Amino acid sequence: MLFAAHDPATGRRLSAQRGYDAAAVERTLAAATRAQAAWRRTAPAARARLLRALARALRAEAPALAALATAEMGKPIAQASAEVMKSAVLCDHYAARAAALLAPERPPGAPAEAHVVFEPLGTVLAVMPWNFPVWQIVRAAVPALLAGNAVLFKPAPNVPGSARAVARVFAAAGFPPGLFQVLFVEADAVAGVLADPRVHAVTLTGSTAAGKAVAAAAAAAMKPGVFELGGSDAAIVLADADLDRAAETGAHARLLNSGQSCVCAKRFIVVRSVLREFERRFVARMAARRVGDPTDPATEVGPLARADLRAKLAAQVDASVRLGAKVLLGGAPLPGPGFFYAPTVLTGVRAGMPAADEELFGPVAAILPVRDEAEAIRVANASRYGLSASLFTRSRARAKKLIPQLEVGAVFVNDFVRSTPELPFGGTKESGYGRELGAWGVRAFANVKTVWLA
Known part of the structure; x- marks a missing residue:
């Protein structure tokens, strides 16, 4: 499959690249598995430090990221700049609350011997759209990373430059190699990636048709997912x-x-x-x-x-x-x-x-x-x-x-709808299921484990 970017204001081709072959997919999965094995042992405070570094890197690269989004998918530049800055705010939000979001809990009425812990699932596959080429990736990745997971994200075919640029920003912030990677594969390859035992969950933002196809693949592999799909609000x-x-x-x-x-x-x-x-x-x-x-x-x-x-x-x-x-x-x-x-x-x-x-x-x-x-x-x-x-x-x-x-x-x-880092975001019916953002976005990709110490 060709990942090709065209300037929507002129129709002119900007860039193109081929999708990954089987060997490249294998290398990507292997690197994610190695990185996640170490990352899951890091303390919430260490993860928070990298999220704060990511917020700084996003702000530093905001002009370049915004210009790339405008070039590849036509977003007005003022809105593209605001998208990048909002992504940085999300990183700061989760960094400030990392310890609280991952702290063990004793549910109301639970026995004194019991508590609940939140452990990572492993590697999360994120199938991402083109319409918010920075915010959507950060919105999906940051809560999953905070929970201790690795993230592989498949970008839409028309925004390959934005995908590569966001990956570079994560690397510049100091995230370990392999922990956050682009996966340039075609839509038909997603089910195969999801079936791999080294992938443990999926999140998708996109059309209802795409969501149904990936949800079916996730169900066949008995893997959890969050699906934010179409809307006619x-x-x-x-x-x-x-x-x-x-x-x-x-x-x-x-x-x-x-x-x-x-x-x-x-x-x-x-x-x-x-x-x-x-x-x-x-x-x-x-x-x-x-x-x-x-x-x-x-x-x-x-x-x-x-x-x-x-x-x-x-x-x-x-x-x-x-x-x-x-x-x-x-x-x-x-x-x-x-x-x-x-x-x-x-x-x-x-x-x-x-x-x-x-x-x-x-x-x-x-x-x-x-x-x-x-x-x-x-x-x-x-x-x-x-x-x-x-x-x-x-x-x-x-x-x-x-x-x-x-x-x-x-x-x-008396206001317009938008997503914010503090509040759960998601829909009902054919708009999907599961929730992103807030504590819900972290725990969607956590193993919520009951512990009983007699």
């Missing part, structure tokens, strides 16, 4: 919402990373009594975002990462319009070089249209009108996805009543 705008806030927050969420984020709002479910006013304000905010050269710090929306992604998005929009959706803004690819698609707002969207039923991975917002909050909850839950949701209302009491009714992994009220 609902943003529910109720009759008492602050419409300016809902419109501004919604536009920011929908256009973050040029709309290429699993966790950001895609379906805007709006009560009819405020529909027209929300549409007016929302379209104005979406239209005001600056589209252009992703290397320009003023750019807010860049190109899509690949030509096939733009073609798929255009087909989804066109099909939705044929089925009755109305275009309020955009609705087509932008002319000229690169893989740009115009910020788009569709309204009158309903079940049976791709804009309602599928994940729109690009700068397209779908507005679904509803009668009241009861119908809003039904429409929000009528999705095969269940990653997260946002809810706009001035009433905290109403929000608290509705939150338990939403079948998702997170609900943000």
Whole structure:
């Protein structure tokens, strides 16, 4: 398989390399096994020191890492820089809490002779996407490393330079050779790697189809996994919402990373009594975002990462319009070089249209009108996805009543959804299972062992 990077703003090829052959995979697995055997014996304080060094290295290399992400997948440079800095914050977070997260515990009510310890599993395979080529890798790797594991990460084919650069940063921070490695293998090889007895768990961020395939391989090998998959997040705008806030927050969420984020709002479910006013304000905010050269710090929306992604998005929009959706803004690819698609707002969207039923991975917002909050909850839950949701209302009491009714992994009220180091992150239904981040992200890849000392 060819791992090839193309500049999404121009379509020009930047780099290419072949995937690993069987001998290279074997060397990588052997090195990880050797490194993990020593790493598992290190104290939490020693692991924390390397995490702090990693945070410093990420900050030092932030300009280069951000420029590479922008070149390979088109992320606006200001957002790429923020991604690297957020990754450094995550490292500091876990370094500060290493001892507490790995300390033995006595569960409430447990006998005095018993306690629970958290030991490493071994080597974790991380199958990573292209849309956050630094954050996703760090988010997956750091908790697993803190737990005492080795990490092998398979990057997406279109961001090989970012993968190599992140690996160099880990090495510069002082992580032992073999403990954190890139594994350039094609998707078809993942099941074979996962079946190897030297690999003990898997984490995957990507499409639902990819997640199902890797989860099946993990189940066949009886290995645990964490899967953060697709999403078609609902943003529910109720009759008492602050419409300016809902419109501004919604536009920011929908256009973050040029709309290429699993966790950001895609379906805007709006009560009819405020529909027209929300549409007016929302379209104005979406239209005001600056589209252009992703290397320009003023750019807010860049190109899509690949030509096939733009073609798929255009087909989804066109099909939705044929089925009755109305275009309020955009609705087509932008002319000229690169893989740009115009910020788009569709309204009158309903079940049976791709804009309602599928994940729109690009700068397209779908507005679904509803009668009241009861119908809003039904429409929000009528999705095969269940990653997260946002809810706009001035009433905290109403929000608290509705939150338990939403079948998702997170609900943000009057704000946009994002992952943070302190809180668990993951979804339900076809958005995956398991949780990253917080204490949950560490213990997902720990052997939670009961010890009884009589």
